[in-house]
Every structure is written in C-alpha cells, then in structure tokens.
Amino acid sequence: MARTGARAADLTLEQLCSAKEVLVSTGSGGVGKTTTAAAIGAVAAARLGAKVLVLTVDPARRLATALGLEEFGNVETRVPDEAFAHVEGGARGELWVAMLDTKQSWDDLVARHAPDDATRDAILANSIYKNLSGKFVQSHDYVAMERLYEIHTSGRYDLVVVDTPPTRNAIDFLEAPDRMADFFSSRLLRWLIAPYRSRVVSFASKPFYSVADRILGTQFLEDIAEFFMLFQTMYDGFVERARAVTTLLGGPQTSFVVVSTLEVAPSREAEFFLELLSDRGYHVGALVLNKVLPDLLLSTDGADTARVLSTDADAVAARLAPGLSTAAGPVDPAHLAHVLAEVGTNFANFAVVARREAEQRAELSRTPDLCLTVPWFDDDIHSVDGLLRLGEVLWR
Amino acid sequence: MAAGPVPLLERRLLFVTGKGGVGKTSVASAIGLLAAQRGLRTLVCEVDAKGNLADFFGVGPLRFQPTEVREHLFAMAMDTEESLKEYLRLQLKVPLLAKIGPLASTFDFVANAAPGVKEILTVGKLTYEVRERNYDLVVVDASASGHVVGQLASRVAIGEVVNAGLVGSQTDWMIELLTDPATTGVVVATAPEEMPVTETLELIGRLKDETEIDVAAVVVNRVLPELFGRDEEAIFGTLRADGAAALAGAVGPGATDVLDAADLAVGLRRSRAVHLARLREGLPVGLPVLYVPYLFTRSHGVRATSLIASSLGEELGF
Numbered sequence: 276m277a278r279t280g281a282r283a284a285d286l287t288l289e290q291l292c293s294a295k296e297v298l299v300s301t302g303s304g305g306v307g308k309t310t311t312a313a314a315i316g317a318v319a320a321a322r323l324g325a326k327v328l329v330l331t332v333d334p335a336r337r338l339a340t341a342l343g344l345e346e347f348g349n350v351e352t353r354v355p356d357e358a359f360a361h362v363e364g365g366a367r368g369e370l371w372v373a374m375l376d377t378k379q380s381w382d383d384l385v386a387r388h389a390p391d392d393a394t395r396d397a398i399l400a401n402s403i404y405k406n407l408s409g410k411f412v413q414s415h416d417y418v419a420m421e422r423l424y425e426i427h428t429s430g431r432y433d434l435v436v437v438d439t440p441p442t443r444n445a446i447d448f449l450e451a452p453d454r455m456a457d458f459f460s461s462r463l464l465r466w467l468i469a470p471y472r473s474r475v476v477s478f479a480s481k482p483f484y485s486v487a488d489r490i491l492g493t494q495f496l497e498d499i500a501e502f503f504m505l506f507q508t509m510y511d512g513f514v515e516r517a518r519a520v521t522t523l524l525g526g527p528q529t530s531f532v533v534v535s536t537l538e539v540a541p542s543r544e545a546e547f548f549l550e551l552l553s554d555r556g557y558h559v560g561a562l563v564l565n566k567v568l569p570d571l572l573l574s575t576d577g578a579d580t581a582r583v584l585s586t587d588a589d590a591v592a593a594r595l596a597p598g599l600s601t602a603a604g605p606v607d608p609a610h611l612a613h614v615l616a617e618v619g620t621n622f623a624n625f626a627v628v629a630r631r632e633a634e635q636r637a638e639l640s641r642t643p644d645l646c647l648t649v650p651w652f653d654d655d656i657h658s659v660d661g662l663l664r665l666g667e668v669l670w671r
Numbered sequence: 672m673a674a675g676p677v678p679l680l681e682r683r684l685l686f687v688t689g690k691g692g693v694g695k696t697s698v699a700s701a702i703g704l705l706a707a708q709r710g711l712r713t714l715v716c717e718v719d720a721k722g723n724l725a726d727f728f729g730v731g732p733l734r735f736q737p738t739e740v741r742e743h744l745f746a747m748a749m750d751t752e753e754s755l756k757e758y759l760r761l762q763l764k765v766p767l768l769a770k771i772g773p774l775a776s777t778f779d780f781v782a783n784a785a786p787g788v789k790e791i792l793t794v795g796k797l798t799y800e801v802r803e804r805n806y807d808l809v810v811v812d813a814s815a816s817g818h819v820v821g822q823l824a825s826r827v828a829i830g831e832v833v834n835a836g837l838v839g840s841q842t843d844w845m846i847e848l849l850t851d852p853a854t855t856g857v858v859v860a861t862a863p864e865e866m867p868v869t870e871t872l873e874l875i876g877r878l879k880d881e882t883e884i885d886v887a888a889v890v891v892n893r894v895l896p897e898l899f900g901r902d903e904e905a906i907f908g909t910l911r912a913d914g915a916a917a918l919a920g921a922v923g924p925g926a927t928d929v930l931d932a933a934d935l936a937v938g939l940r941r942s943r944a945v946h947l948a949r950l951r952e953g954l955p956v957g958l959p960v961l962y963v964p965y966l967f968t969r970s971h972g973v974r975a976t977s978l979i980a981s982s983l984g985e986e987l988g989f
C-alpha cells in the first residue's frame with residue numbers, strides 16, 4: 276500500500292464493526308456507497324453474532340429486490356436466513372434493511388413534534404411544506420441523519436450502517452442538522468412572521484418587504500409566513516434533535532467510511548472529504564477504494580508482451596496457429612494475428628489507466644489506517660451473494 | 672412536426688444532466704468545446720455546487736462573471752445570489768444594493784425554503800443570455816438526475832410556488848424558450864451500467880410525461896471497445912484454453928497477464944452490452960444516441976475534454 280507513517284498493524288473491518296455502533300458510508304456520486312454499506316452490513320451480520328441494520332438510500336433496483344426492499348421500503352425488514360445459504364455455518368447474526376423515504380420520514384417527524392393534531396394537519400397541507408419535504412434537496416440529508424438518530428437511540432441494533440444520498444457536496448449532510456437549526460432560529464423567520472402577528476413592520480424589515488413583495492408576490496410571502504408560524508411551534512423539538520444528531524455523528528460510537536473510485540474527480544472529492552472530516556474531529560474508520568483495476572495490469576512482463584503482440588502479431592500468430600483449432604476448424608493465422616494484436620492493445624490501454632490509478636492512490640495523502648481495495652467486478656452487484664463476495668474482500 | 676429532431680448544436684440552450692458520476696461535466700464541457708471549435712460563441716455554465724468545471728478546461732476557479740477559456744468559449748459558475756442582484760438591476764430596475772441588503776443577507780434562506788426561487792433565478796439567468804443573444808449556445812452542467820429540469824420545465828411547478836409578483840410574471844417568456852425544441856434541449860449523459868441506464872429511461876419518461884421540454888440526445892459515456900467479433904472470440908477462447916503455454920513460449924512470461932487482462936475486458940464489455948441493449952430498446956424511436964468511448968488516457972482535464980469533443984464531433988458527422 277502506498278502509504279507511509281504509523282499504521283495499526285492488523286486493523287481490520289472486523290474490528291471497526293465490533294467497536295462502532297454507527298458506520299456512515301459517504302463519497303461522490305456513483306462510486307459505490309450503497310453497495311459498500313450493504314456489503315459491510317451483510318458481512319458483519321454473517322460473521323459477527325450481531326443484529327445489523329443497513330439504512331439505504333436509493334439502491335439499484337435489482338439489489339432492492341434481492342434485499343426485499345421493493346416491498347417494504349421505509350419499514351425495517353429482516354433479510355431471511357436463506358439468503359445466507361452459501362455462508363459456511365449460516366449467518367451468525369441478523370441482517371435488517373430499510374430504505375429511506377424522505378417524504379414519509381418528514382411526515383413522521385412532523386407528527387412527532389407537532390403540539391397537536393390541528394397543527395400537524397395544517398403543516399402537512401401547507402404548500403411550502405410539501406415543496407420542502409419533497410423537493411428540497413438538503414432536506415434529504417437532514418431526514419437521513421434524523422432517522423439514523425431515531426434508530427440508534429431505539430437500541431434495536433448492535434450496528435447501523437448508513438448509506439448517504441448522492442449529495443452535490445459531500446459535506447452537505449454533515450451540516451444538515453446545524454443548518455436545520457439555523458433555519459428555525461433565523462432572523463428572517465421573525466421578519467416573515469412579524470407582519471402577520473402585529474401588522475407593525477419594523478423599520479429594518481421594511482425595505483425587505485417592499486422588494487420581496489415585488490419579486491415574489493404577496494401570496495407567496497403569506498404561504499411562507501404561515502409555514503414558519505406553524506413550524507415555530509415545533510422549534511424547540513427540532514433544534515434539540517438537530518443538536519443530538521450532531522453529537523451522535525461526532526461521538527465515539529460513530530465512524531465514517533469514505534468510498535471512492537480512483538478516477539480523478541471522485542478521488543479529489545474523497546481527499547477533500549477525508550481532510551474535512553478529520554479536521555472537524557470526526558472519526559474516519561476506513562477508506563474503501565472501489566472498482567479498482569487489478570495489479571496484473573502493472574506487470575512489466577505483461578507490458579513487454581503487449582508491446583510484442585501489438586507490433587509483431589503476424590509472426591507470433593504464424594507460430595501458434597498450427598497448434599490451435601476451434602469448433603469451426605483450424606485457426607486462420609491472419610485471424611489469430613488480429614486477436615493477438617487486440618489482446619496486446621487492450622493490455623496497453625488498461626495499463627495506462629491502472630498506472631494512473633496507482634499514482635492517484637499514492638497521492639491520497641491523509642488516508643485512514645484502514646484502506647481497503649475492492650476490484651472492478653465484471654458485473655453489477657445485485658444479490659446477497661454478491662454483497663457477501665464483496666464483503667469478504669473487505670473483511671479480510 | 673418537422674422531420675427528425677433539431678440537431679444538437681443548432682439549439683441555443685442545452686441542459687446536460689444524468690446520474691451522479693456518469694460524466695455530466697465531461698460531456699457538458701466537451702459539447703461546449705466542440706461548439707466553440709465550430710465557431711459558435713458558447714457559454715458553459717455549471718449549476719452544481721461542486722465547482723469542478725474549471726478542471727475540465729484547465730483554468731482557475733470560475734465565477735458568475737464568465738471567463739473566456741479559449742476562443743469563442745466562455746465558462747461561468749452559477750451563483751443565485753449574484754443572479755438575483757443582476758436580475759433586480761436589469762429587469763426590475765431596482766436601483767441599488769442598499770435596498771436588498773436584508774434580502775441578500777438572508778437570501779439563502781428564502782431560496783432554500785422555496786425551491787422554485789433558486790431554480791427560477793438559475794434558469795432566468797440562462798434563458799436571459801439566450802434571449803439577449805449574448806451567445807449562440809449556452810450549455811448547462813446541470814445538477815444530477817434532472818432536478819433543475821424536472822422542476823423548471825413544468826408550468827405547474829413554477830406556478831405552484833410563485834404565481835404572483837414580478838418573478839411570476841417574468842416566467843412566461845422563460846417557459847416559452849424552455850419549451851421550444853428549436854431553442855432548448857436536454858442532453859442525458861449516461862453510462863452502460865445498470866443504474867445509469869435505469870435512471871436515464873426513467874428520466875426521459877418523466878420529461879415526456881411531466882414537462883414540455885424536449886430531449887435533444889442521449890450521450891452514452893465510457894463505452895468499452897469491442898475487442899473481438901464472434902469468430903475471433905472463439906479463437907480467443909482456444910488461445911486461452913489451449914494456447915496459453917505456447918504463447919508464453921513465444922512471447923515470454925507476460926502472456927498470462929495479457930490474457931487475463933483480455934478476459935477482464937471481454938467480461939466488462941459483455942456485462943455492459945446487456946445494459947446498452949436495454950437502453951436502446953427503452954429509448955423513444957428517433958432520439959439521437961451518441962457514444963463516447965472509455966478513455967484510456969493518462970491525463971484527464973482539458974485533454975479528456977478535447978478527446979470527448981472529437982468523438983462527439985464524429986458521432987454528429989462533423
């Protein structure tokens with residue numbers, strides 16, 4: 276591994292899963308956050324005698340089907356033991372899965388915090404709320420963290436592995452609880468509500484109103500004001516929860532697993548995120564490098580052979596063809612030469628990418644002690660077996 | 672209806688969207704570069720907060736004020752607060768910043784609370800550039816999975832949030848430009864993998880059902896080359912099974928690695944072919960599909976952008 280400095284000699288994913296109660300899988304879009312979270316959950320359930328929940332966001336359809344999520348969605352569901360039929364001695368623990376439904380989770384949240392049924396119904400019917408809960412991208416991050424908190428404090432699981440949504444910016448979800456608290460304590464909130472309360476618009480907010488009114492229209496402002504007035508009744512509950520969620524994320528029971536490929540853009544984002552997490556004092560348990568090309572592409576023998584094949588395929592083919600035949604009969608040397616040339620070019624092509632990946636990996640400076648590499652499988656992972664196969668690669 | 676879709680570079684405003692990581696920014700910057708190379712005055716705008724469009728042109732950080740990155744090619748990063756200021760200045764003739772002081776300082780808040788506002792300011796700026804003919808083509812590196820598009824293309828979504836006020840009254844001309852296929856099109860970037868293909872088909876379905884915005888093209892990125900035809904695959908099969916030792920004898924110990932690498936490539940290509948077929952089957956007839964090869968290059972950034980631009984150029988018959 277291209278990494279210097281002290282390194283806990285035999286730190287493994289097993290230790291991480293045993294020591295922590297919450298693992299958060301994060302990274303750039305499409306790198307394999309969901310797959311990694313599910314694979315860690317599956318292997319932890321198989322190998323440890325633990326009750327594990329994987330809280331996923333938007334899994335690939337076939338994976339969702341394999342885990343029974345298509346049917347159950349937001350509800351926590353146990354993956355049947357039969358799914359672990361290929362594990363020697365069967366699964367030692369239990370694997371549970373749930374999918375995050377943003378809208379549903381928001382509605383539950385409102386129901387929990389609303390002081391009475393009338394307020395709850397008014398909020399659920401407010402057009403701004405519908406927009407906020409359904410479309411507002413960042414609300415997804417908040418509700419994911421909120422749901423995690425609720426599940427963790429319920430004490431139902433030994434380990435919760437959380438998948439994160441493909442945020443535009445990997446830190447969004449970390450800041451979501453704080454932002455949500457700010458949201459409700461903002462000065463603007465008071466301004467917006469003021470005229471509907473007292474009809475006396477303060478001097479400071481007057482220009483704001485005249486402009487906002489012209490730009491957005493009165494109806495819109497009224498909707499927003501109504502929304503915030505209703506929401507204010509839940510202010511204390513929300514802010515308190517947001518703090519608790521922040522505490523959980525930064526606490527000793529939580530660790531982050533940063534997932535990345537070794538492509539340029541995702542690596543840069545991973546690097547940025549690793550730095551940010553450790554600067555802010557979060558525990559980074561592992562870096563998972565996913566879809567990595569195999570080391571054989573770095574072989575110098577291979578490179579030499581590839582060069583010979585690309586330049587001298589005809590001669591090699593002439594030597595080999597007599598000894599080979601297919602179902603269709605003897606092998607035509609010209610055909611074989613083409614195959615050999617392609618094979619040589621292919622190696623040279625992939626070797627370029629593999630070398631770049633190796634460099635990229637060496638450049639990742641602040642990697643955590645546990646740096647795991649997962650190969651680029653030649654098919655998507657869409658079954659519990661596939662997850663376990665990947666999980667075993669991580670577990671070793 | 673005229674025969675066939677409006678050619679890509681004859682449109683004025685292109686939104687490039689797609690699943691996270693498939694290559695939206697790569698494709699958006701390549702379309703921009705290609706257009707500029709063909710003499711069109713082009714603006715590429717990133718809407719995403721990620722801020723890595725500059726890397727694809729090999730320039731420093733981008734701002735709201737467009738930077739000329741090469742001849743005919745400009746790049747900018749959307750900033751809705753700046754857009755609001757510009758809008759107030761240009762459209763509403765609201766004289767000075769002073770008056771919007773409190774609004775600006777809490778702007779993020781309003782914009783976040785009411786999603787429509789941010790999107791209107793974004794699309795407002797983009798359509799404004801088109802309307803004023805400041806550029807021949809505006810290419811947008813839009814956010815993933817068509818968030819922007821989904822919200823803005825539909826009259827309902829806009830009307831739902833802001834139906835009065837000046838922003839409301841300003842949306843008519845925007846909608847007109849957005850829904851005119853000769854002007855605006857969505858380019859869906861995708862990759863021959865399960866999730867990107869599924870999401871692409873869903874997105875195109877939604878755009879058709881829920882909006883009046885036209886899909887200009889699908890760009891399938893990272894297509895692996897086909898190593899062998901069917902006959903050759905059989906030859907490779909025997910070479911693998913019976914000829915490995917002979918090959919090693921002929922060319923040295925690297926033979927195994929080279930054959931293993933070919934296996935990997937064949938396997939990857941094969942599993943992707945399934946997804947490609949599913950994509951082709953699921954797309955509406957007549958929708959242009961452009962293929963961009965997987966780049967086996969050392970360097971990324973501007974080099975990759977220019978390679979992708981030339982494969983897009985070839986696909987478009989230039």
Ligand SMILES: Nc1ncnc2c1ncn2[C@@H]1O[C@H](COP(=O)(O)OP(=O)(O)OP(=O)(O)O)[C@@H](O)[C@H]1O
Pocket residue numbers: 303304305306307308309310311332333334335439440441565566567649650651652653654655656657690691864865866
């Ligand atoms: N090591 C691997 N080899 C081959 N395919 C993989 C590998 N890891 C993940 N995949 C596939 O890549 C696709 C994306 O993976 P996944 O959904 O886990 O990514 P994600 O980071 O959660 O994406 P998003 O940001 O959209 O949520 C899936 O189809 C998955 O099966």
Ligand SMILES: Nc1ncnc2c1ncn2[C@@H]1O[C@H](COP(=O)(O)OP(=O)(O)OP(=O)(O)O)[C@@H](O)[C@H]1O
Pocket residue numbers: 303304538539540541690691692693694695696697698719721815892893894963964965966967971972975
């Ligand atoms: N055709 C290609 N061949 C090889 N690598 C590619 C290709 N296209 C893009 N990449 C690489 O894939 C990575 C992701 O590409 P890009 O940033 O364009 O995707 P994106 O969809 O904009 O991602 P995000 O959703 O994170 O904004 C980059 O590192 C890029 O260099």
Ligand SMILES: [Mg+2]
Pocket residue numbers: 308309310332333334438439440441
């Ligand atoms: Mg995911």
Ligand SMILES: [Mg+2]
Pocket residue numbers: 695696697719721812
């Ligand atoms: Mg991008």
